[in-house]
Amino acid sequence: MRTGKTTTTTNKSPMTGQAVKLLRRGWSVIPVHIPLPNGDCSCGNDCSWPGKHPRIPWRPYTENLPTEAQVIEWFDEEFFGANLGVVTGQVSDLVVVDVDGTIDDFQALGLPRTRAVLTGGGGYHFYYRNGREPTPSGISVTPGIDIKADGGFVVSPPSLHLSGFNYEWLDRRRILTKISPSDLPQRAHVSSPNGEWAGELLGGVSEGERSATTARLAGRYAQIGLTADEATMLLVTWNTQNDPPLSDRELGATIRSVYTRHTRRNEEQIRTVGDLADLFAKIHGKGDE
Template sequence: MTAPLKDKPPGNMMLDAALEYALRGWRVFPCKRGEKVPATPNGCLDATCDPDQIKLWWGANPLLNIGIATGKESGLWVVDLDVKAGEYDGHETLRALCEQHGPLPLTATQTTPSGGRHLLWAWPDFKVKNSAKKKLGAGIDTRGEGGYIVAPPSRHPNGGRYAWDKGSMPDDVWPLPQAPDWLMEPLRDKPPKAPAAPAPAPLPSGLKPYVRAALDQEEAIVRTAPNGARNETLHTAAFKLGTLVGRGELSRGLVESRLTAAALACGLDVKEIARTLKNGLDGGEAKPRDPIPDQEQRGRDQGAHGKPRRGDARAMELAARIWRDGRPPSAGPDAVKAYLAKWGLDPANAPPTLRAGLCDYWARATDNDPPVMVGRYPALIAAVGTGDVRAVHLTFIAADGQRPADIHHPATGEILSPRRLIGVAPKQALRLARADRPTLVVGVPLEVGLTAHAMAPNVPVWTCGSLQAAADLIIPEGVTNVVLALWDMPEAAAGRADLVHRAAFGLAAGIRQVRIAAFPMPIGGVS
């Protein structure tokens, strides 16, 4: 049974679906209306997650079908079940395989109008080929590197629509699971017999205890890595130990020797090990870990017993009070409602991490002067981090709700920023949705995040005020793909190229894929 279509005009439905797939990290491209044939010169090679390009394609022709490119960059591959009367039935072939090996885990599944079915799986640690060689049996093809599928709500040549199966939509099973080993094993290229694992290099006697513990721990994790995650596990271990190599705590040769032995023991081949180790160690060495401070230094940094310093405590208390005094955006000032609506958000359905209110703006003329209240303005209040609110980000809004407020110091005439961070929340983001999926959108600045959340409310979106803040974010371990969303500003591209690169490098941390998505700057800009 398939899920009913949304009651929306087909053009809007296609564009909305394509944008949501892109925010999941699935690269999309247009196919001809009612056909499986690509509508771009290079087919699936033109696939992208860039919202501007997607809007251009479906804006020019809103009835184009949607193709999703499969492969490593999209993070998925597909089992394609076909039926040909009197010859083969992929459903029956798969059913027989499940009776022999066990049931499949629930995954995103769509039914094709021709009676076929597509089962989507997370990309494994080897290359799945785009093949019709029936390695899995009669009527079962695979769509992997270089392939694609036509996705809901596209039209089939017979007039029917592709549709996600009820209970197996992407939202129902996100993140996509790994296929079981028995389904993937026939698809692997048979590697040459691996040489016997060499004895790892002995540990030198002068290693510090915490360095030795880190090396032993990462080596053990790689040695026992499960199938489907071995390559990523090795890369993560190499990156982490590379940060110690970069600080001079470990030699690169020692790490290569120990992790190579562990990786061979878990079944990776020699060429793959060498390539993964180089990438991970290079990334880690470029970001050497800060030295662990001694107890005296920790005391100077944190105060007695590790507690925050007094100024920090007051700032956190103020942030908590501002948050408590705030109201849901739908009950807040009209200016804040209008500002959210400008970015496509219904104030009644705003994320719970946003509140609104009239907030005082305080400023000093100089560092030695006492603060004075400049004025009271409508403000969008965003909680920073998780748990108890210890920091809030304030965006002071102009009375018309169309832009941030123009604020000047009454004594000096200095133009003041309409954005303020109150409290203490290092390396934390404004979270418009929980990062409980492998793909996370990080919007810079806040308005980009609001726009992305309005476009695809089911996709996790975080936001922060600057590219430097984005580079320092602590990303959950389960996130493997990050979309860094920015305003498209060609005139500023050269000036911010280095900042964008640093943000992408920091978000990747040597273990994630990061894509850049450029959102069109609204008329009038954003202060």
């Protein structure tokens, strides 16, 4: 009769085993907040992205993997029941194409097949290896399709979505396909800023600079064509790096204020152009009447 030691899993989060498995694969993993049954977020704030933002300041894990002991402590003790996040980019040798649409939308990009996740919201995450080449995150290829790479992260199976459904792997037997940045589709909009903006986005700022930097970043996002919802998604993640973070209420109010001003300016420009057209018509006439 075969005997052996019995492993006790009492009070152990089912997420721990998956987190350790991904860590041993070489992926940087982090704990993420969960959505509550009433639609709120476990962060306890007026949250714009319930169950989709990290529970920790996660900037260090864009450069180095956490230890296995740290991961176990997170998911078994400190943040028991947390969702699971995977940091993308060079640290994990991962690029993820985030499709908030259909398989047809993804296939239209002409990218090779690879391992995929069905998100709880009905979208897809397509995971690729990128040979640890520098690849910017936040590239919006087309409306509803974004690239997650350096400085980004995705929520990973079997995490819980606000919809009540779990994220799940599709075709576990398929291996991750390797692509290079040049293989990725041409960007339509860049939703993560370059230069000094990237430093602010990834590094966070101190207490006296949070509101002003939020407004600057939101203004930049508005200028390059992002919607307020898209800007909020990026800034909620960025805000976790601040010391201390703004409340979700303050963050949301600043973003709304910036986008309201941006919309008002655009409307004023449209009115001005319309007035010029009317003036031109009056000067030159509309023809003999």
